[in-house]
Amino acid sequence: MLLCPVSPGHFYWLEPEHAFHPLQPYDTGRIALTFLQGSFDYAGWNFLNYVTEELIDPYRNLPRAIFISIPLVTFVYVFANIAYVTAMSPQELMASMFLFIRVNGSLFTSFRLFFAGAREGHLPHLLAMIHVNRCTPIPALLFTCISTLLMLCTSDIYTLINYVGFINYLFYGVTVAGQIVLRNKExxxxxxxxxxxAWPVIFLIFWAFLLIFSLYSEPVVCGISLAIMLSGVPLYLFGVYWENKPKSFNSFVAKLTHFGQKLFMLVYPSEGHEDGNEDKEEAG
Structure with missing residues (x-):
């Protein structure tokens, strides 16, 4: 199906004079921003790392899934984009909803960041709880939904994509750099x-190109992205670093957590597994 628009020789919208705006000046910074915006649609390449707890024998199956799925999905995506560009004009592409499928991967993985952070004590403990029967992390899902709705308050979707892309790649680079540091120290x-x-080094070179030229091309957007990221520092100092909080505050948090447990029927994952094991033993 992907080759159907191309095979008859329909290359009208693939020709440079029709696919691109004429007389546009060459700008390296804009190219870097284009990569950041495009990475928003291809962001599923790193989602497998978020679901390692769901895998059976992840040390064996995770590398296999990465080596098989990423080349296969890349091949399909490239030909899908060729088919879209061949069959549709740029204006029709702008109005279409075919990129909405990317949300599926985000919904399946992004809430696990909040879930894992709460389990490590970096977020309220309520976000680390799951449904007693369905094992669904309801608080983490609701928190993801609310934060997503807040981000949608902006009227410029491209600016929002630039925010998300810059912050994502900033954390990607820091994570990969940390891997190199740990290999040398440990x-x-x-x-x-x-x-x-060699792979982390190659990634960091590409990462530096994207961020440096993006910062040069759109300093205001990148600066706002950094401000959004750094806004978590005061929250970390208040919620995690400050251990001797007033008893009244701890009591309020405990009551709120207890209310959430009763409202959504939540338990900690260890409690749910222990109860499940006991039920199995009683049934046996």
Whole structure:
């Protein structure tokens, strides 16, 4: 189906004079921003890392899933885009909803960041709880939904994509750089999944190109992205670093957590697993 628009020789919208605006000046910064905006649609390449707890034997199956799925999905996406561009004009592409499917991967994985953060004590404990029967992390899902609705308050979707893309790649680069640092400082630590050191270096070179030229091209947008990211520092200092909080505050948080547990029938994952194991033992 992807080759159907191309095979008859319909290349009208693939020709440069029709696919691109004429007389546009060459700008490296704009190219970097284009990569950031395009990465928003291809962001599923890193989603597998968020669902390792759902995998059976992740040390074996995670590398297999990455090596098989990413080349396959890339191949399908490239030909899908060629088919779209061949069959539709740029104006029709702007009005279409075919990129909405990207939300499916985000819904399946993004809430796990809040779930894992709460489990580590960096967010309220309520976000680390799951439904007692369905094992669904309802608070983390609701928190993701509310934060997403707040981000949708902006009227410029492209600015929002630039915010998200810049922040995402900033964290990607810091994470990969941390991997290189840990390899040098902790060379003997147990690593079930190992990759060549060349790949992190190649990624950091590409990462530096994107962020430096994006910052040069859109300093205001990138500055706002940094401000949004740094806004979490005061919350971290208040919620995590400050341990000796007033008893009244701790009591309020405990009551709120208890209310959420009763409202959504929530327990900690360990409690749910223990109850499930006991039920199985009683049934046996």
């Amino acid at each position: 060379p003997d630590i147990h690593r079930p999944i190992k990759v060549s050191s």
